[in-house]
Amino acid sequence: MVELERVTKVYRVGTFGGRALKAVDEVSFEIADGEVVSLIGESGSGKTTIGRMILRLIPPTSGRILFSGMDISTLKGKALKDYYRSVQGVFQDPFSSYNPIFKADRVFRVVRQEFFPNVEEGEWGKRVEGALRAVGLAPGEVLGKYPHQLSGGQLQRLLIARALLLDIRFLVADEVISMLDASTRIDVLNLLAELKGERGLSILFITHDLALGHYLSDRAVILYRGCVVERGPIDRVFGKPYHPYTRMLLSSVPRLDRKWEEGKVGLKGQQAAPTKGCVYHARCPFPYESCKGERPHLVEVEPGHLVACHRIGETEVGKCRRQG
Amino acid sequence: MALKVEGLRVYYQTLRGDVRALDGASFSVGDGEIMGLAGESGCGKSTLGRSLILLKPPMKYVGGEVLLDGDPLPIWDRERMAPYRYKKVSIIPQQAMNALNPTRKIGRLIRELLEARGVSSRDLLPELKRRLDLVELSHEVLKMYPIELSGGMKQRVVMVISTLLDPSLLIADEVTSALDVSTQKRVAEMLVGFRDHKFVRSMIVITHDISILYQIADSILVMYAGKLAEKGPTEAIVRRPRHPYTQLLISSLPEIGVRHTERRLSGIPGSPPPLLEPPQGCRFRERCPVAFDRCREEPPFEELAPGHLVACWRAHG
């Protein structure tokens, strides 16, 4: 459904835009029909940048993003409008998507003006109610209310309902639950799982919470400093992580069934300047000399499970197939 | 006992009446204890934290007392609290890392803060540097502006600043919430380090994330709608919670390894009652799956086992 081909994004930063910051570095992966893919990584790893490129809010510096085989950068006019009918985003902070001086359901009216000007009032009302019920909201409880009269979970569901009105096929969900309470979080996650199951919705689920990513997803893409360091079926990536970064992330998850091991992970390396070698080199607990100079490629360690790490070669090279 | 709180009531005055955000809290925190404070958004965690240090309008002191190291704290009196603030009780407010003055370099910011409290920053410089090392920040940050620091770096700066004067009690309000998982772990471990190095004697760590508390807290206090629901040793709260609210809260947490297709978790249906005119009796009653007649009366917050207190009629049976 959505395919990223060696997508790169360079931002100009510094006082006069004099410095280049590579936020996304030759990232390739795809999201199939009805599939949920978790995009996981530390703060600043480029997750939101990828989501925004898929939503065409910003253009890639190089590489292509395909939707049903079409390069999205070529879409114009009606084709672009159709794209937004099928692809929508919901973001971290539900409050910022609403104007506090207007009632919250104004977001629906905007969709109607934009996409369905010919639908009758009565019919539209029915569709809105249907979308609200689909996200587990009672229309009477939320319609006609101001944003401050609704909870974060309710506001977040309203945004998902808005996306549903467009009959979307693909949703970019960027940290949609990080601002919500534990008990509300699970409801929103279950809602996304249902939409996937019932409507065949594909979702790019952006998060740094690995437990939530695991709960919902079919596959995971692990991002460090704009590079994919590991990706594959969720159970494999979480069950048998190869990359030291993936392992470090997993060991950092606060769990209720075991205590953290003593802090092996330093924060210092996070600031280290990038090298031409492995992006994780400065923080890696057991780097080789070659890790400094040469960027490891993604290799397939088992079906569909890819890892970019020089150490993989050490034991598994025989089984590995080199990938682009 | 480092901290002892008795019947503390703090409301917000609004045009529509009082918001009873902290409605009778009694608990204590021992010497060297890290107490976690958990509960849903809006249940009054920050209100409790702030009450112990600075009551700003529209917050209104209604009743109760607070003892720190045996001394009564005049929390209702801004002026008389001044000598205690930062020196005896210090707080890292929620969102503090986003509130750093953007026009000041970190070094100057710290100097001004210390001087405002009548402390010479020169004398403290060696200690400041030692503490920056401890939180893995290079001394270069002193020459940087807040905007040049990542969230995790800013949070560590704020932690160092608020504990420089070795307060007896530190209140850390949601310091790990906005951070990614690896930074969160280190920052949480650093909080424990502050206690172990005796920069602070005891700590109240506020977060809605119980799994973080499981990692670092000695005890956990769970609040619900302005009241204390349960307090006990961390292990007891996580493994054998007795309040129905704590039980539901813990069972709604996704653990790594759980997928929705295998085990579907569920949230807590309903939402908390309004604090403007809270219902009589147990405030959890409307959402409680095991409520019965008796719950129309307010359950007392009483000890079930040593150090394990619960406010629920079912638990007291």
Ligand SMILES: Nc1ncnc2c1ncn2[C@@H]1O[C@H](COP(=O)(O)OP(=O)(O)OP(=O)(O)O)[C@@H](O)[C@H]1O
């Ligand atoms: N508009 C921009 N101009 C310049 N740099 C940017 C811009 N947006 C993002 N960046 C930088 O690009 C990198 C990736 O940012 P991005 O927001 O994609 O990360 P993220 O993985 O979503 O992080 P978080 O978990 O904090 O949301 C960061 O170093 C960030 O500072």
Ligand SMILES: Nc1ncnc2c1ncn2[C@@H]1O[C@H](COP(=O)(O)OP(=O)(O)OP(=O)(O)O)[C@@H](O)[C@H]1O
């Ligand atoms: N200035 C204020 N005026 C009126 N009501 C307020 C004010 N500040 C907070 N409240 C109310 O007091 C209650 C407790 O708020 P508090 O900030 O203590 O919650 P919290 O548990 O810290 O929540 P969160 O997890 O979202 O930080 C809430 O119902 C809130 O709406």
Ligand code: SF4
């Ligand atoms: S006192 Fe009653 S309503 Fe309250 S938690 Fe216990 S059983 Fe439920």
Ligand SMILES: [Mg+2]
């Ligand atoms: Mg982001």
Ligand SMILES: [Mg+2]
């Ligand atoms: Mg708070």
